Structures are given as structure tokens and as C-alpha cells.
Amino acid sequence: MSVDQSLNIAIDCFKRKKYAEALEIYNSIVRKIQKIPSEELQTMRVKNGLTPTPIIGPIVHPKIGSILDQRAATYEKLNNPQRALRDGENLIKLEPISCKGYLRVAKLHTIMGNELETYKVLQRGVYTIESAIKKFRITVPEKLFESLKSKYAELNTKLKKRRNVTQPVGITPGHVQARVSQSSLDDLMGIKRAKRNDSVSRTPSLNAATASLDPFDYFPLELVCLIFMHLPFSTVLRCHLVSRNWYKSLTSIPSLYTNIAFRNRLDKVEFQNGIKLIKKVHQNSSNKLIKSLKLSKSYRQEYFCDIIKFLAFQSNLKFENLDIVNSSVSVGELLLSLIFSKVNTSNVSPNGLQPFETSLKSLKLGVTSEIKHIPYLLGISDKLEELEIIQLSSHESNKTVYNQQQYPSIKQTFKDRMNADNLKRLSFIGYTDEDLKQNSTSVMIPILNFISNKASASLKSLTIVSQNLVRFNSSNVSFNQFPCLEEVYFEDNSGYSLSDFILGFTSTGSGLKKLVFREKELNTEFDVSTLRNLEFPRLSNLQLLDVYSCNLTRDGLYKLLQVVNKESNQLTSLNIGNSRKLSFQIDTFQRRISQSNPSGHLSISKILKLSPNLTHLYLNEIEFDNFSAKMFYHELQEYDSNFENIKLKFIDLSFARLDGIGLMSLFCVSSKHEPTFKLDELVLHGIDIKSQTIQLLMDKGYALSVLNDFHKVKWKEFGINSLIQ
Numbered sequence: 001m002s003v004d005q006s007l008n009i010a011i012d013c014f015k016r017k018k019y020a021e022a023l024e025i026y027n028s029i030v031r032k033i034q035k036i037p038s039e040e041l042q043t044m045r046v047k048n049g050l051t052p053t054p055i056i057g058p059i060v061h062p063k064i065g066s067i068l069d070q071r072a073a074t075y076e077k078l079n080n081p082q083r084a085l086r087d088g089e090n091l092i093k094l095e096p097i098s099c100k101g102y103l104r105v106a107k108l109h110t111i112m113g114n115e116l117e118t119y120k121v122l123q124r125g126v127y128t129i130e131s132a133i134k135k136f137r138i139t140v141p142e143k144l145f146e147s148l149k150s151k152y153a154e155l156n157t158k159l160k161k162r163r164n165v166t167q168p169v170g171i172t173p174g175h176v177q178a179r180v181s182q183s184s185l186d187d188l189m190g191i192k193r194a195k196r197n198d199s200v201s202r203t204p205s206l207n208a209a210t211a212s213l214d215p216f217d218y219f220p221l222e223l224v225c226l227i228f229m230h231l232p233f234s235t236v237l238r239c240h241l242v243s244r245n246w247y248k249s250l251t252s253i254p255s256l257y258t259n260i261a262f263r264n265r266l267d268k269v270e271f272q273n274g275i276k277l278i279k280k281v282h283q284n285s286s287n288k289l290i291k292s293l294k295l296s297k298s299y300r301q302e303y304f305c306d307i308i309k310f311l312a313f314q315s316n317l318k319f320e321n322l323d324i325v326n327s328s329v330s331v332g333e334l335l336l337s338l339i340f341s342k343v344n345t346s347n348v349s350p351n352g353l354q355p356f357e358t359s360l361k362s363l364k365l366g367v368t369s370e371i372k373h374i375p376y377l378l379g380i381s382d383k384l385e386e387l388e389i390i391q392l393s394s395h396e397s398n399k400t401v402y403n404q405q406q407y408p409s410i411k412q413t414f415k416d417r418m419n420a421d422n423l424k425r426l427s428f429i430g431y432t433d434e435d436l437k438q439n440s441t442s443v444m445i446p447i448l449n450f451i452s453n454k455a456s457a458s459l460k461s462l463t464i465v466s467q468n469l470v471r472f473n474s475s476n477v478s479f480n481q482f483p484c485l486e487e488v489y490f491e492d493n494s495g496y497s498l499s500d501f502i503l504g505f506t507s508t509g510s511g512l513k514k515l516v517f518r519e520k521e522l523n524t525e526f527d528v529s530t531l532r533n534l535e536f537p538r539l540s541n542l543q544l545l546d547v548y549s550c551n552l553t554r555d556g557l558y559k560l561l562q563v564v565n566k567e568s569n570q571l572t573s574l575n576i577g578n579s580r581k582l583s584f585q586i587d588t589f590q591r592r593i594s595q596s597n598p599s600g601h602l603s604i605s606k607i608l609k610l611s612p613n614l615t616h617l618y619l620n621e622i623e624f625d626n627f628s629a630k631m632f633y634h635e636l637q638e639y640d641s642n643f644e645n646i647k648l649k650f651i652d653l654s655f656a657r658l659d660g661i662g663l664m665s666l667f668c669v670s671s672k673h674e675p676t677f678k679l680d681e682l683v684l685h686g687i688d689i690k691s692q693t694i695q696l697l698m699d700k701g702y703a704l705s706v707l708n709d710f711h712k713v714k715w716k717e718f719g720i721n722s723l724i725q
Contacts, residue, residue, distance in 0.1 A: 379414030470495030583623025626662030
């Protein structure tokens, strides 16, 4: 008997007041669920429209919340509130962002007369769920959450009135335990909670058994190391304060201090003390390599430069990855900070680069960029493999730490050290402010000029975002000078079209595997004639093609697909979203209104003939309606009547003009058992589709997972599918 069938029987017994029988069934269901492996649980969650892994908490059965809540209600009817309370608390642990657990536990505490415990549970529930909604943008059942908030507000008002005439209640061990439990949830979600000073004294200890739970008393140091490796660096530092034994044990494990991320607005003295601690930890270690160091904004510009200077002269440490973000510091000031030992000295010390020159492989800079100083970043390390530059518009004072007479020292120090032989990844992410972008010349031209002049250029990945590329075509830079290039990402760049880009790949060399080219201007049109008489061998092995928002016509897209699939048909992912000149066949009335697609509509069968191995197709923000969905299915059927050779696994139709009827037409859903195509994932953000329709698609197996966020207002999200800040 399945879990759902057993659950229905248990509910029926409960309704008929056969609580003992219901309890026995619930117990058997729980025992059965506990034996299910996590891999099978993940599959069940996907089938029920959930993520394979919960945002917060362990991997659990999709029905565990209802089961525990109903069993708790059964215990309550059997006058066993303690067992009911245990189920409620377990429910909170397993599903911390579910309202059911908090409501059940609060009700039981109320029945038992524990008003203060009721208040704490309701407060914890409201805070935890609101924090999760804010951080992860999730949705929770509105009625349950409103009930939780109203009960909390009502009890809060009642206790405040009572507090005016009574003394504060002392903090109990249970209160401390609740605070500790809430703190663990905060850490799990990465939420910073305001410090609280209690006006009453705390109980010195919970119980005598607490001391025996210290992991350092039971686990070998190797196992402790594996546990703490999963904690953020800031949490490891806070653990120093637990006890002297913890401090001594943790600082004896150098591997815990190799991925360092200091907090924002770091004071100079705090940074120096942190580096001294790291040096102390690594002093007896044979490997003094720090894998990564992340520095964000300091209090003042001069503080930040002092921090860099202090860091640059730590000759006993080596750094592999450096991540620096500070909108008040320029590239020139950063370079000067690396080579000057003191603020007011003009003497250049060759030792200032020792922590980086033989070990630094990755450098990420978020600073205000000067064009002339960008290439000198290649002189920091001989081993540099990745360089990422993010231009930040400075809202700070324009006051500089160094005077103009000191800037020639940059050229003197770095010119002969510049080396791009090992550089594999290069990224430029420019200003998002349009005025700043239009008034700036691209920062990437000088450094690309330097790299392209090196015969042994090993560049494999190039990312250029939000740059003014008007002068790019007139520069000496050509993509034919980068024979090893495999990945290209262009987005929101002005003065440079897709046609311009393709004409730069007429030479031989290793083929591109990934191409993302998202045009900014919509006043240019892709010139199909540029592809007719030329060969593009480096574009014929593409695996991913993203031309989101490009001005491709239907014929232009078909010709481009012919080029990229000319040799081996390796293209598996295609994004043609947000195109004003591409659309599928739509209904006659809508076609008259939009007057779109003068060059003819797209054919999915034609696309699949040109790209037979396509698995991922992005059609977001494109002309696509219910009629398009119907024709989409019929064209797939014409292409392959049995759907056996159709390899599509993922389709994104976000912001299409679809409703439930159109969605049914897309898969030709009917009672007949006719063959149809099936997807692993279907994305429908920004479309109002009833949850029952989505559930039907998944229950029938047309799509294993359907993502639908009706409240989403745009497809592009920074850090997820776009690099525009």
C-alpha cells in the first residue's frame, strides 16, 4: 500500500474518531518513510513540484509535514500532549519554513498553560519564515502564515499589557535552548540578527550533560577538521570564543585558514590582527599557501590602501586567489599600494609582490578603472590564469592617496614583469550607468592589444559586459589572434554588432564551444550576406549559442544555425529569447495587432533539422501564444511522429502569452494514450497558470519539473542568467 493510500485511511479513521487505529497507521507510515533513501526522496519531491533539496533543512518526504501534523493531532485527541509536542518540534526541525509546526507547537503549549513558550514559538516562526521569504523569495501558504502572524500579534499585545503591571519573567533553560536553536537557523540562512542585551541574568548552564557534547572531546582532529571546513570563515573565528580548548584546537588546523573572507568595512587594525593570526596558524606548516582572500569595502580610502600595503609585504604567506572590491580605490592606487612599503615614501620595494608573484592564479577587482593602468595588472604574477575587472562608479570623494608624481613608478615596476602566457580567463564588466559608459573608452582594448601581440596567447575564455566598443573595430585587436578561445560572453555592449563579431572568426584555430552574444542596440540588423561567401571553421563546433535580444531575422537565424552545425551537430543549447524579429506562428487577430515578424514565422521542425541534438531551448519573451503552442506540437509530430529522435529536455517559455489551454495544447494532453514529447523541465515564469494545470502535467509525466513564478517581472537576473548589475 502506498503512502498516499495509507494516509487517506488514517484520515478517515481520524474523522470517524477511531484515534487509536489512526495512530497505528500514522506510525507505520513514519516507519516506512524513514527507510526511503535520500535519492528516492529527491525524486519524489520533484514529482510533487518541489526542489530536490529543500532550501532549508534536510531532505525529507514531500508529505512529512502533513503526516507529523496529523499524528500530533491524533496524540492530542488521545490526551498525550507530550508526544504531540514532540511531533510538532520534529516538524519544525524537518521543515523550518512550514507554518504547520509552529502553529501545532504553539497550540499545545497553550493547552498546557505555557503562555511564554507559546509566545516564543510564534515569534520564532514569524521571524524564521519572514527571513526566508526575504532571502530566498519563496512563497508560503497565505492563510496559514496570516494565522501565525495574527496569533503572534495578539499574544504579543496581551503580554505587553501584562508587562506594565508585572515584573519581567526570568529566562529559563528552555528560553536559552530556543535562542540557540534560532541562532542555528540564522546561520543556516546567512541572516544577521541584531545583538540583544538581556536585562535579567541567565542560567549558568543548561544541565550537567551539556559538557559531554563537546565534539573535541570525542572526535579525532581530522574529523573535526572535515566538519569545520564546511563552515564560513567568520563562523570559525567566532568559534574561537567558545573556550580555550576550542581556540587551541582550531588554530592547530591550518587548512581551516586557507579560504579567508573578511567582513565589509574592515578597520585597518582589525585586518592586521587577522593576518597576524593567520601567520601564527601557518608558522609551523610547510604549506603557507592561502587559497583565497576576499576584501570588501573599508571605512576610508586611505585605510584600504594601508591594508593592501600591509598585505603585500607578508613575505611568509602566498596567495592563490585574490578578490578585492572597493569603489573608492582606482587601479593605479591599488598598484602603488602593492609596491610602496609606506604611505609617504617614493622608494619602490621589489619585495612588495612576494606574496603574489609566484602563486597568484586568480585576481578579481571591483574598482574604479583607469585605462592606462589596466595592462600592468598582468605584472603582478607570472602564474596569473584568471583576471576579472569590474568597473565601479565611485560615489566617494575624489581625493587620492598618492600624488601624480608617484604614478610613473607603476610603469617602472610592472612594464618588464607583464606576462600573459598563462592567462586563460579574462573578464570586463563595465559601468551600468549610461552616462559613464558612453563617456568612457573600453578598458579592455589596451590589455587585449598586449595579449594579442603574444604569439603564445593561451586565452580560453573572454567576457565583456557593458562596454563602449565603438573603437573596437578600428583597434588592432582581432579574435583571430586568440587561437585557443573556447568561450565568449558579450552582453550590453554598445557600438559592436553580432555581424562584427562573426567576421572576426574567419581564421582557423580551436573551435568555440560557448557563445553568448546579447546585443544592446536594436537599430542594427544582422546581415545574412556576411555569412554566404566566407568560412567560419571556429564556429562550427558550438555547444551553446545564446543570442538573446539580438536583431536576427528568421533567415539570419537559420543561416547561423547552418554555420554552427556545419561539421558535427554539437549544438545542445539555444537561446533566442527577447527578439523583436523572431516569432512563432500566432493567431490571426494577435498577428494584426502586433504586426510582427515581416520575414516569416519560425518553425521548430526547421530548427531541429538544423540542430538535431538540441536539448535546451530558451524562447522566453518571444511571440508565442496558444496557437503557437498548438502548431509547435504539430511541427514536432511532423518532424518525428513517434518523438523518439527529439532530444529536447528543457524549454523556457517565460512571459509568453500562454494560458492553461495553450499549455495543454503544447503537449497535446488528452485521455488517449498517443505518443507525445516529454520534458525534464519546463519554465513558465511571468505566466498566470493554475497550480492544478501544472500538477496535471507533472502527474501525467509530460514534465518532471515545472517552474512557475507569476510575480516575476523580468527574465534577466544578475548572477543567475545575466552579468548586468
